[in-house]
Amino acid sequence: MYLTTLRGAHGVPDGLLAAMFEARKQIFVDLLGWDLPVLAGRYEVDQFDDPRATYLILTDESGQHLGSARLLETERPHILDTLFPKLCEDAVPKGPxxxxxxRFALDRHQNARRRRRVRDTLVCALADHALASGIEAYTGVAEIAWLQQILAFGWDCEPLGLPREHGATLLGALRIAIKPETPMLLARAGLVPEPIVTLRPIRHAA
Structure with a gap:
């Protein structure tokens, strides 16, 4: 697999970003039915897809999108503090x-075994990215089924409050501490990533 780290998005995307935004639309809008903005009928892009967002994107040898995730700075508006602060029993975790x-997204045109391998690879890539970038913790909001998976990955993860009803599902918030031993904990829990070729990061201007 190939990992590319991109910074920033603006307007209707092209290239690798386009593939990611199109996959997000297919997953979150078409499959899950989330009420999200869609550009040009193809791309799921919201107000948080700005020049300060960071994207980790996994592709195959042909450049096809396999999985991706978006990272948002917590000292700026983000999903937990803007849309779901009540999921936190205490203050929303923030800091540099x-x-x-x-938007942890696994391309839907993969069989279950392949999706599992892409999932494991992307989770491990997120841990490695944090260790290389000085990120000490991740936060997130997840539907209950995905929340339970995240909690079972073996890393130092804790709920930030009790799950709450949101439409027809339950949502919960969590915090993941990233430490030098995190990759070992993920491996011990059974996550098996594929080897990654890291491509040169590209910075996209607004």
Whole structure:
């Protein structure tokens, strides 16, 4: 697999960003039925997809999107503090070394075994990115089924409050502490990433 780290998005995207935004639309809007903005009928892009967002994108040899995640700085508006602060029993975790994981997306045109391998690879890539970037914690909001998976990954993860009803589902917030031993904990819990070729990060201007 190939990992590319991109910074920033603006307007209707092209190239690798386009593939990611199109996959997000297919997953979160078409499959899950979330009420989200869609550009040009193809791309799921919201108000948090701005020049300060960071994207980790996994592709195959042909450049096809396999999985991706968006990271938001918590000292700026982000999903937990803007849309779901009531999911936190105490204050929303914020700070220069805390980022929020959002739009964790696995391309839907993969079988279950392949999706599991892409999932494991992306989770491990997020841990490695944090260790390389000085990120000490991730936060996130997740539906209950995905929340339970995240909690079972073996890393130092804790709920920030009790799950709450949101439409027809339950949502919960969590905080993941990232430490030098995090990759070992993920491996011990059974996450098996594929080897990654890291491509040169590209910065996209607004």
């Amino acid at each position: 070394t805390t980022q929020e994981i959002t």
